[in-house]
Amino acid sequence: MDSNLIRVGSWLLRIALATGFLSAVADRFGLWGPPGSPGVSWGDLVQFNAYVAKLNWFIPARLIPVVGWASTLAETGLALALLIGWNLRWVSLASACCYFHSQLR
Secondary structure: OOHHHHHHHHHHHHHHHHHHHHHHHHHHOOOOOOOOOOOOOOOOHHHHHHHHHHHOOOOOHHHHHHHHHHHHHHHHHHHHHHHHOOOHHHHHHHHHHHHHHHOOO
8 A cells, every 4th residue: 555645544534533532622611502502412511520420420429520621631632642643552542442432321
């Protein structure tokens, strides 16, 4: 295969995955609209933390905002790392784990 084609394909996949992560983060901050709007999963941090609590039912309630912020920071960091191409093997593995975990709902 042509190495340029592989490089371009890899770059486009990294952009697509990073865009998905950043879109989810934007949704948590209400950038796609308020809760209940079409195409909006959460709409604000309160709704997102309720989702985090549902997925992590075994964590004490007082720690749910910490887990929600950790998830938000992790997804933002992974998106930025994918875009700049930093440590791609480990970032790709972490991104895959993060993506598949988010599909558990």
